[in-house]
Amino acid sequence: MLQNNRLAGNREGMHSKRRKILILGVTASGKGALAFELASALGGEIVSADSMKVYRRMDIGTAKPPPEKRRLIPHHLIDVVEPSEPFSVDRFLDLTGQAVADIQTRQKPVVAVGGTAMYIKALLYGLFDGPGTDETIRQKLKQQAEAEGLSELHGRLVAVDFEAARRIHPNDEKRIIRALEVYELTGRPISSFQRQWDAPQPADDWLVIGLRRGKDIESIRMNARVKRMIDDGLREEVAALLAEPKPLSKQAAAAIGYAEMIAHLQGKMDLDETIEQIKINTRRFAKTQRTWFKTFRNVHWLDIAEEDTVRTVLPKTLAILEKGTSE
Secondary structure, eight states, X not given: XXXXXXHXXXXXXXXXXXXXXXXXXXXXXXXXXXXXXXXXXXXXEEEEOOSSTTBTTOOTTTTOOOHHHHHHSOEESSSOBOTTSOOOHHHHHHHHHHHHHHHHHTTOOEEEEEOOHHHHHHHHHOOOOOOOOOHHHHHXXXXXXXXXXXXXXXXXXXXXXXXXXXXXXXXXXXXXXXXXXXXXXXXXXXXXXXXXXXXXXXXXXXXXEEEEOOHHHHHHHHHXXXXXXXXXTHHHHHHHHHTSXXXXXXXXXXXXXXXXXXXXXXXXXXXXXXXXXXXXXXXXXXXXXXXXXXXXXXXXXXXOOTTOOHHHHHHHHHHHXXXXXXX
């Protein structure tokens, strides 16, 4: 655990403002390590903004902080639901609100950390206030996708909402159906509703710090993380989850690392193919994260060099906090 004497005299001022700090970055960017050291320096507690760390016993593939770190610093929104249960952004906001209030009653800073962009955006800007759902329309579209093929539905989306179709992968059945459902419900493209969600800046009580590395370095770090997960027993972890009485929820089963390993255990891929596919999907996920993060405003970006470690990044983070606290 790193120490920072320079900050000690300023801690009282930070506590009095109850600063809420959010550390964001793509997967394997080092944000978890920085959040831990920052919370240690400030005497704060950590709130996870990760859609998969909420699941119990899904430890290796989600890169949860080890138990010894969680004993040293309280972590919230980790291990809160069973892998068989669904988890939504609404529930994330409810639990996060409770966690933040709980931390602040103890006069401690909140250090949120994560890479689930949808959760982070909801936390900073509020939930997307779009139209509701219609199960009849949704089922009709699902039947059409099965009968005509998903490419036919994606082509239909191109005709009514080119902007959404450009962003949604032709194989992403869930989002294609949702976009068409919204159009049938309202006569308006879903992209028109989403533009209303582009707030100019995050809520003013959050100070947002982003970690950014060169893409080549990020890819190397992602590949190294996948190797560690395999070495640490990801295959065995997934096999144990599949052996549980209740099946994995769709959300849990679709998590990167788990979906590919499930396919391997079902005999669809050998282990080497599985590892390579996890790496590919991790890089694709990071690309999606970057796209989301570009839409965020008032982020204090830290460009991290290849030789940087948490020991060199922490002082830069503290300097941002000191400046923000004095404003």
